[in-house]
Amino acid sequence: MTDLSQSPTPVPAGQNSLLTLSDRTKKRNAAEKRFKIYGISAIAVGLLMLVVLVTTIVSRGTGAFQQSFITLKVELLEAKLDKKGNRNLEDIKKVTTFGYAPIVKAAMQQAVQDLGIETDLKSKQMAALLSKNAVAQLRAYVLENPEHIGTTVEFRFLAQSRVDGYLKGRVSRDSIENDKNISPQQLDLADELLAAGVLEKTFNLDFILGSDASDQRPEAAGMGVSMLGSLFMMLVVLALALPIGVAASIYLEEFAAKNWMTDIIEVNIANLAAVPSIVYGILGLAVFINYMHLPMSAPLVGGLVLTLMTLPTIIISTRASLKAVPPSIRDAALGVGASKMQAVFHHVLPLAAPGILTGTIIGLAQALGETAPLLLIGMVGFIASNAPESIADGLLAPNSAMPAQIYEWAKRADPAFYERAWGGIIILLVFLVTMNTVAVILRRRFERRW
Amino acid sequence: MNTMNVMDRTLETKTTKIAARDVNVYYGDTHAIKDVNVKIEANTVTAFIGPSGCGKSTFLRCLNRMNDTIDICRVTGDILLDGEDIYDKRVDPVQLRAKVGMVFQKPNPFPKSIFDNVSYGPRIHGLARNKAELEEIVEKSLRRAAIWEEVKDRLDAPGTGLSGGQQQRLCIARAIATEPEVLLMDEPCSALDPIATAQVEELIDELRASYSVVIVTHSMQQAARVSQKTAFFHLGNLVEFGPTGQIFTNPEDPRTESYITGRIG
Numbered sequence A: 001m002t003d004l005s006q007s008p009t010p011v012p013a014g015q016n017s018l019l020t021l022s023d024r025t026k027k028r029n030a031a032e033k034r035f036k037i038y039g040i041s042a043i044a045v046g047l048l049m050l051v052v053l054v055t056t057i058v059s060r061g062t063g064a065f066q067q068s069f070i071t072l073k074v075e076l077l078e079a080k081l082d083k084k085g086n087r088n089l090e091d092i093k094k095v096t097t098f099g100y101a102p103i104v105k106a107a108m109q110q111a112v113q114d115l116g117i118e119t120d121l122k123s124k125q126m127a128a129l130l131s132k133n134a135v136a137q138l139r140a141y142v143l144e145n146p147e148h149i150g151t152t153v154e155f156r157f158l159a160q161s162r163v164d165g166y167l168k169g170r171v172s173r174d175s176i177e178n179d180k181n182i183s184p185q186q187l188d189l190a191d192e193l194l195a196a197g198v199l200e201k202t203f204n205l206d207f208i209l210g211s212d213a214s215d216q217r218p219e220a221a222g223m224g225v226s227m228l229g230s231l232f233m234m235l236v237v238l239a240l241a242l243p244i245g246v247a248a249s250i251y252l253e254e255f256a257a258k259n260w261m262t263d264i265i266e267v268n269i270a271n272l273a274a275v276p277s278i279v280y281g282i283l284g285l286a287v288f289i290n291y292m293h294l295p296m297s298a299p300l301v302g303g304l305v306l307t308l309m310t311l312p313t314i315i316i317s318t319r320a321s322l323k324a325v326p327p328s329i330r331d332a333a334l335g336v337g338a339s340k341m342q343a344v345f346h347h348v349l350p351l352a353a354p355g356i357l358t359g360t361i362i363g364l365a366q367a368l369g370e371t372a373p374l375l376l377i378g379m380v381g382f383i384a385s386n387a388p389e390s391i392a393d394g395l396l397a398p399n400s401a402m403p404a405q406i407y408e409w410a411k412r413a414d415p416a417f418y419e420r421a422w423g424g425i426i427i428l429l430v431f432l433v434t435m436n437t438v439a440v441i442l443r444r445r446f447e448r449r450w
Numbered sequence B: 001m002n003t004m005n006v007m008d009r010t011l012e013t014k015t016t017k018i019a020a021r022d023v024n025v026y027y028g029d030t031h032a033i034k035d036v037n038v039k040i041e042a043n044t045v046t047a048f049i050g051p052s053g054c055g056k057s058t059f060l061r062c063l064n065r066m067n068d069t070i071d072i073c074r075v076t077g078d079i080l081l082d083g084e085d086i087y088d089k090r091v092d093p094v095q096l097r098a099k100v101g102m103v104f105q106k107p108n109p110f111p112k113s114i115f116d117n118v119s120y121g122p123r124i125h126g127l128a129r130n131k132a133e134l135e136e137i138v139e140k141s142l143r144r145a146a147i148w149e150e151v152k153d154r155l156d157a158p159g160t161g162l163s164g165g166q167q168q169r170l171c172i173a174r175a176i177a178t179e180p181e182v183l184l185m186d187e188p189c190s191a192l193d194p195i196a197t198a199q200v201e202e203l204i205d206e207l208r209a210s211y212s213v214v215i216v217t218h219s220m221q222q223a224a225r226v227s228q229k230t231a232f233f234h235l236g237n238l239v240e241f242g243p244t245g246q247i248f249t250n251p252e253d254p255r256t257e258s259y260i261t262g263r264i265g
């Protein structure tokens, strides 16, 4: 027995042994190997691009989440802020930010003196290390706490963007040669303050939650208000596109007779999904603003435009998930005497729901990142400096949106804004990646359970 | 299986439950059913046999208007249930299907619990006034479908988690829970193993006491085992219809004979 198996009978002449590869097999295997290499290199290129993209965004954008602050003790002089001394809010309000400037200057000078720093800068130049926002911040505080007038309070002021840039390595002594906003002496002072711990770079929540700021104050600009703009737009899209899209798909898929009419509708929905988004923007301008006289730059209009844009996506994915429900389920329901509507709502729709949700989330994510149509309805370039006060305000008051805000920052000349644009992109991407991840999880979780 | 004994079965005359007159069915240009006339009796198991594609399923689906769901399907002629034309304009197919239940070829339980599967029909037709009554209907239906003992401890488990034979019996329970008068079964055993098949066949024989059962089958042995009447379809024609014993032992038409002896099909 063992003998036999150890010395197999030789393969007869004219017949191929299985142990040697024929030329044909070799060729096929080589082709397969080549194809695998193509595939792997394609994926590698894709991954490389992704790595480059992510590292670029992260390396350029993380700076925006940190900000330089200068901590100062400020003496809230009664003589300057409330001359009459009776803490009447109306009187205190009469003091403009100009009136606060000397107080800030004095506080800065005091701090420099206390630390024993030698400098030949004037107090105005010292105070220039602070953001132009500082006086406004101070005034807002005083108006809120008038009883603190006459005392000394510690404040954390934003440093101006050049100082911030210096701490982040964006600004150097060479790069400011022709810069009238800052001088080398001021940078020397910044170095001293940094060493003394008065100037420090920390995480800046205001970049995420705050509002946009004017050209002069990049250090104060934040994404928060435009995020709210995006949020209100998404609410409009969700409230309109989901019910309309789902109702349309259910009707087309389950009730409408299949004839040339439905064929035409089908083709047109596919076409609409491919229409460039700027077309929806100009449509929104013509219909919602010029004809219906809805306000410019309002998230409501943005939401309506994005609804039009998202509808085809939702309809297509909803129809696909309705189609994926096996017909035997419909037969089963009809067979026990359910009406068509009962069959759809009791059995088909629940099974299609995960797919519908996935499609909706992906449609929303698309809409969230859309910029072009917002150009035409005035949501780009608008400086949203106040958060909306109510839901109606959120829908109707002029606002911006996340991608529009990013575009706006990227357009401004000051490199400090450029950094914020990258930071904004990080926030936007976090939203998009989260939404898409939720969509994938939903799909995995509920995939085909019949 | 002894097909020789089928002649000895007693054949009482019974009332006509469904009468089809000159029924033609078209799928677009395809003429699938040609001038079929047949009378289906109450409390009888009627088997439809014939080679595949001859129109058995098509004709069966006419009896509860399931063909309405196919856009291109057109039915002409009359089908009377208890003397009423089911294709009359005033008839709502939903009401009809509550009276004429259906069990499909592939077991198709809803992806819901066993209890929900059976209770769905009674619920939408308002057959139970409260939860207790509903539970009673579910238990009765599952018992009659001979699956109660196997599932009574897991009525909350999904119906799709049962074995193929159990799923089909669950579907039968679901169909009889709405108290239909006629039960249509389209090759109910084609996806089942022999043991499950035997269970379902036994069940069909019991159901005969309360319902008219129409069963499509590709197995002649099955037709011989469970039915009293047999209809042989060929290329859309009803070739021969009569007592099962007679069809299997003494067919009149040569086509029936060659099908039964295995020459066509």
Ligand SMILES: Nc1ncnc2c1ncn2[C@@H]1O[C@H](COP(=O)(O)OP(=O)(O)O)[C@@H](O)[C@H]1O
Pocket: B027, B030, B032, B050, B051, B052, B053, B054, B055, B056, B057, B058, B059, B070
């Ligand atoms: N939905 C349909 N659309 C078009 N033709 C169909 C459809 N269903 C069945 N047919 C045709 O009708 C004929 C009868 O089919 P069917 O009733 O399923 O046969 P059987 O059940 O006897 O195997 C076949 O020729 C088949 O091609």
Ligand SMILES: [Mg+2]
Pocket: B056, B057, B058, B186
């Ligand atoms: Mg069939």
